[in-house]
Amino acid sequence: MLENLRDIIENPDVIVNTLPFLWRGIQLTLIVTFVGVFFGFIIGSLVGLMRLTKNKLVYGIATVYIEVVRGTPILVQALFLYFAVSDFFGVNFTALQAGIIAIAINAGAYIAEIVRGGVESIDKGQTEAGRSMGMTATQTMRYIVWPQALRRMIPPLGNQFIVSLKDTSIFAVISLGEMTYLIRQYVGTTGDPFMPYVMLCLGYLIITIPCMVLLRQYERRLDV
Amino acid sequence: MITVTNLHKSFGDNEVLSGIDARIEEKEVVCVIGPSGSGKSTFLRCMNMLEEITKGDVEIDGDRLTDPKTDINALRSRVGMVFQHFNLFPHMTVLENVTLGPIKVNGVKKGEAATQAKSLLEKVGLSDKADAYPGSLSGGQKQRVAIARALAMNPKVMLFDEPTSALDPELVGDVLEVMKNLAKEGMTMVVVTHEMGFAREMGDRVIFMDKGVIMEEGKPEDIFDNPQNERTQAFLSKLL
Ligand SMILES: Nc1ncnc2c1ncn2[C@@H]1O[C@H](COP(=O)(O)OP(=O)(O)OP(=O)(O)O)[C@@H](O)[C@H]1O
Ligand SMILES: [Mg+2]
Numbered sequence: 016m017l018e019n020l021r022d023i024i025e026n027p028d029v030i031v032n033t034l035p036f037l038w039r040g041i042q043l044t045l046i047v048t049f050v051g052v053f054f055g056f057i058i059g060s061l062v063g064l065m066r067l068t069k070n071k072l073v074y075g076i077a078t079v080y081i082e083v084v085r086g087t088p089i090l091v092q093a094l095f096l097y098f099a100v101s102d103f104f105g106v107n108f109t110a111l112q113a114g115i116i117a118i119a120i121n122a123g124a125y126i127a128e129i130v131r132g133g134v135e136s137i138d139k140g141q142t143e144a145g146r147s148m149g150m151t152a153t154q155t156m157r158y159i160v161w162p163q164a165l166r167r168m169i170p171p172l173g174n175q176f177i178v179s180l181k182d183t184s185i186f187a188v189i190s191l192g193e194m195t196y197l198i199r200q201y202v203g204t205t206g207d208p209f210m211p212y213v214m215l216c217l218g219y220l221i222i223t224i225p226c227m228v229l230l231r232q233y234e235r236r237l238d239v
Numbered sequence: 240m241i242t243v244t245n246l247h248k249s250f251g252d253n254e255v256l257s258g259i260d261a262r263i264e265e266k267e268v269v270c271v272i273g274p275s276g277s278g279k280s281t282f283l284r285c286m287n288m289l290e291e292i293t294k295g296d297v298e299i300d301g302d303r304l305t306d307p308k309t310d311i312n313a314l315r316s317r318v319g320m321v322f323q324h325f326n327l328f329p330h331m332t333v334l335e336n337v338t339l340g341p342i343k344v345n346g347v348k349k350g351e352a353a354t355q356a357k358s359l360l361e362k363v364g365l366s367d368k369a370d371a372y373p374g375s376l377s378g379g380q381k382q383r384v385a386i387a388r389a390l391a392m393n394p395k396v397m398l399f400d401e402p403t404s405a406l407d408p409e410l411v412g413d414v415l416e417v418m419k420n421l422a423k424e425g426m427t428m429v430v431v432t433h434e435m436g437f438a439r440e441m442g443d444r445v446i447f448m449d450k451g452v453i454m455e456e457g458k459p460e461d462i463f464d465n466p467q468n469e470r471t472q473a474f475l476s477k478l479l
Contacts, residue, residue, distance in 0.1 A: 143289055144326035144385075148340035148392055149316025158339060162330050 019209065029210045036201045036211075037218045040194030045222070047111065047193060048180045051118025055179070056172070058119060059126025064156075066131045077127065084124035090185045093117040097189040110191035114183065122179045129171045133164035166237065173230040177223050184219075194218050240265045240300060240396060240427050241286065247294035248281055248451075255281045257451040258295070263396070263429060268422045270438035270459070271431045273448035274474055279431040282448065283398050286429070287318045300395055316344050319389030319397040323404050325381040327373040327388070333360065334369040337388045344392065352391070359387040363417050379410030383417055390421075397421065399430040435478060439463055447471045 023029070065077035084092070097113040100106075108116070137160050145155035184195035198215040202208045241263040248256035255278045263269050271279050284290040286297055288304055288311050297304045302314050328336050337356035341347040347355075360366045363383035373381055382402055389397060399418070403411040415437050422428055422441045432438055438445050438459055445462040447455045447470075455468040466472045 138326070140322060140324055140326035141328065144320075144322065144328070144388075147287055147289060147315055147318070147320040148389075149312045149314075149344040150340065151312055154343050158343060159328055163328075166330070 023210055029205070029207060030214060032205075033198065033201060033211045033214045036197040037194060037214055040192065040197040041218055041222075043111070043191065044180065044183050044193040044218075047114045047118060047183045047186070047191070048176065051115045051183075052122050052176050052179050054115070054119035055122030055126050055175075058123030060130050062123060062127035063130025063134065066127060067134060081124045081127055084121055089117065089121045089182050090188065092121055093186060093189055096120075110186065110189045113189055114186040114191045114193070117186070118179050118182065121182065122175055125175050125178075126172065129168050129175065130164070132171075133168035134160060136167055137163050170230050170234050170237070173226060173233075177226055180222060181219065240267070241429070242298040243286070243295070244298075245295035246282070246285060246292065246297060248278070248285055248290060249293045255451050256285070256293075259451075259453055261446065261453065261456075263427065265427055266425045267443045268426075268428045268430065268441050269444045269446060270442040271429065271446045271448060272433070272435070272438060272474070273454075277448045278451045279448055280400050283320075283400050283429060283431055286398060287315050287320055289320075312344070316340070316392050317395045319392060319394035321382070321385050321389055321397065321399045321402050323401040325373075325378070325385045325405075327381055327385055329373050332370050332372055333365065333376075333384050336373065336384060337391045340388065340392050356387070356391055359390050360384070362390075362420075363387045364413065377410060378406045379413045382406065382414045386414075386417055386421075396427045396429065399428065399432070401431050401433065403432070403434055435463065435475075447474065449474070 062077045062080060065073045066081070068074060093113065096117050097108060097110065101108050101113075134156075141159050141163065142155055145159045146152070150158070183191075183193050186193055187196035187199060190196065194215060198211050198218075202211050205211075241261075243259055243261040246256055246259040247254065259282060261269075271282065273279050281290055285292055286299065286304075292305055299314060300317060302309045304311070304314070328339070331339065334353060334356050337359060338347075338349070338352040341352040341355065342349060357366060357369060360369055363386055365380060365383055365387070368376065368380065368384070373384065376384065386397075386402075402418070403414050406414065411434070415434065418428070418430070418437070419441055430437070430442075440459075442459045444456060445459045446453055447462060447466075447468070449470050455462065455466060455471045462471065463475065466475055
């Protein structure tokens with residue numbers, strides 16, 4: 016083990032050599048995460064609100080979606096989308112498209128629950144105040160409940176962003192050239208795994224740690 | 240102005256209102272008193288359909304609440320409601336709280352709504368708080384903003400549900416003062432209250448409710464000084 020350590024110190028090239036891979040991979044990781052979570056937020060908002068209606072059918076559809084997604088691993092979802100769905104419907108997703116769709120659908124289900132919880136956490140008196148002025152249910156949601164709910168949703172949404180970001184690493188199985196995939200490839204060509212994987216961890220931490228710090232600051236501000 | 244006929248309201252198996260008949264005339268100030276759980280809030284909330292009516296009907300300004308043709312939103316915009324816990328919108332300034340309804344419901348222009356809101360805030364003694372957020376106000380100030388917010392819709396009736404019950408005693412006076420001025424201006428008001436002083440001074444009529452029915456009603460001096468019903472007597476004697 017000590018020998019290995021000396022190796023690393025005498026041979027910092029490995030670190031430098033991983034950097035271009037990391038840099039390329041991190042971009043794709045971020046693109047997939049941002050675009051995926053963006054659409055996930057749209058899906059989640061709709062589905063979350065569907066869970067709040069009294070209409071049994073609408074509620075049922077939303078519930079089935081949420082439970083199916085939350086009850087299956089994202090790895091399986093990605094494989095299903097990339098291989099099964101594209102085969103069945105005869106559409107050819109690129110790995111990038113499949114990755115983004117998988118994140119959107121997966122995050123959408125979790126965000127739906129965040130949205131439902133956020134909206135439910137707003138005091139009913141707020142809705143009553145809006146409705147008693149003659150505002151419609153939609154207006155009340157849009158101008159009164161949603162803006163307040165959104166503020167409370169930001170910490171869990173931030174967490175979901177971090178989770179989704181880490182989830183993109185499994186897209187290595189569909190050969191999406193994000194960080195994990197590229198580093199694995201690099202290791203495959205050099206056969207020297209230790210430092211590249213350390214660098215890979217750092218690649219994720221460099222994004223996730225600032226996110227977590229920001230979220231904690233926001234939560235502290237929300238508390239006061 | 241308001242006619243309540245045989246109003247029943249149940250939550251599941253629990254009948255909370257068991258047949259209420261009442262009339263509220265224009266410019267009348269009616270105070271509703273009664274023990275906790277007697278259905279006072281429910282009665283008030285049925286009057287603008289915050290609670291669905293189980294049986295019976297309420298007619299406001301010629302519109303029947305249970306008539307499917309009645310535009311409930313339009314009707315609610317003419318019935319102001321003031322809540323025990325203010326229910327101000329915490330993410331908006333005081334001015335935005337007051338202008339939201341006129342802008343979104345009545346389609347009033349922003350500038351016009353702001354001008355009207357400022358004069359209403361002056362009326363409730365809070366012109367210097369227009370740009371403050373509700374979080375920075377005292378309870379009494381919050382409630383006065385809530386009254387201004389309701390008035391901004393130019394309502395024909397104002398419903399108050401224990402508007403001073405959540406306030407520190409020293410802040411009650413300011414809110415009652417605003418309500419007295421409103422009454423003097425001729426606003427039709429239904430006020431659920433524990434403030435017997437207010438009911439006595441400002442009420443044209445007092446309704447005593449118990450167990451979901453009106454047990455007794457009449458002029459304040461009759462109800463307070465010479466109650467006929469046993470339950471009214473018991474309720475009032477406990478207050479002294
Ligand atoms: N949304 C609801 N669901 C179920 N029961 C309810 C609901 N709202 C009120 N009740 C019940 O109806 C009864 C009357 O309540 P209400 O709030 O009208 O009484 P109140 O006279 O206003 O009392 P208080 O003086 O304490 O405000 C109570 O027993 C209460 O538990
Ligand atoms: Mg009450």
